[in-house]
């Protein structure tokens with residue numbers, strides 16, 4: 001099929017390259033000339049495992065030619081389906097900011113006014129229930145002068161891609177959710193995903209756009225709450241002197257619970273869980289409903305970094321002392337520091353008057369934008385050298401291999417928020433939930 005993707009961020013670019021790899025002809029539309037040039041040169045514009053190979057295979061000079069990028073919206077006219085992959089950032093009141101989506105929908109609508117035949121528009125961005133139907137569809141209708149369901153189709157197809165494993169997650173989905181408000185749009189979406197469904201045998205959920213929107217939030221809210229619940233239980237375990245990981249391993253054997261997402265510690269961060277949980281709480285509250293469990297899940301997550309620091313307080317008065325923070329990325333395998341638990345940890349240490357020295361194998365540059373005046377070490381060993389305490393915030397494998405580096409600490413106190421450091425003689429070791 002001929003597919004256009006509006007937005008070349010992390011989702012848009014990954015999905016475009018993966019669709020091209022499935023055999024479709026794909027054009028990526030973005031306002032950023034640098035991104036467009038990079039893709040057309042066969043270079044991935046962002047860091048994501050497996051993406052450089054896909055972009056080179058399909059967009060580069062040696063590529064299949066099935067992927068290209070442009071700043072020109074009229075490129076959508078030569079396609080059958082357009083996916084809107086634009087950002088929906090968070091407003092100060094936790095609701096989502098739809099301005100970029102609305103502007104994209106308007107431009108798409110204006111462009112489609114010149115298309116004589118049917119076109120399907122699919123929202124892929126994460127938007128609260130009702131947004132596609134009540135906000136996006138009317139804009140496309142008004143700007144194109146066409147009627148949804150008659151002259152163009154509207155669909156919603158949420159993504160469940162994790163940073164760092166997005167290409168693999170695309171190829172091996174647990175499910176494909178196709179929300180559509182008319183049969184023809186659903187047919188087009190099925191045709192787009194047909195090669196993927198054929199090769200992955202993923203179950204397909206066919207539904208309406210509102211339900212598809214809610215499935216995305218429910219998925220992320222459930223996973224975030226699962227981690228908050230295991231963190232709550234982990235905090236209880238710690239009080240009783242019980243190892244929460246042994247407990248998690250045992251309860252994970254129950255199929256109804258499942259073994260994944262049971263790693264307790266300093267909590268969840270990233271660009272999705274924090275934003276999505278708050279957005280669905282805010283949307284629910286706007287209806288008059290107060291989602292108590294979800295609200296508690298967010299509160300518990302906000303509190304875990306302080307629990308980590310209070311464990312350090314039990315051993316060291318950090319005021320005026322050098323304290324190492326190991327790990328700045330919100331999870332291993334990425335340089336993304338958005339909503340990383342390292343941020344409240346660093347803030348809490350600074351409020352206590354500590355001299356923070358931070359280390360991360362790849363995320364230093366991004367954290368430097370957030371905390372320009374922090375000391376950043378070149379290695380974990382350099383951060384530990386002379387430190388009166390260390391906290392571990394990201395479970396990078398290289399931290400598991402640290403050994404003699406602890407000998408260089410002024411006070412060998414380590415509080416591990418991710419269960420990655422091995423206990424060893426001579427080190428006072430505190431696990432957050434074990």
Ligand code: UDX
Nearest residue numbers: 159160161162163261262263267268269270272330331
């Ligand atoms: C998430 C969802 O998994 C994905 O489906 C969605 O589309 C986007 O949001 P991502 O944010 O990339 O993906 O990261 P994920 O691997 O889910 O981890 C999120 C956070 O939870 C990280 O901070 C991680 O450290 C934390 N986490 C995860 C735990 O604390 N414990 C766990 O057991 C698992």
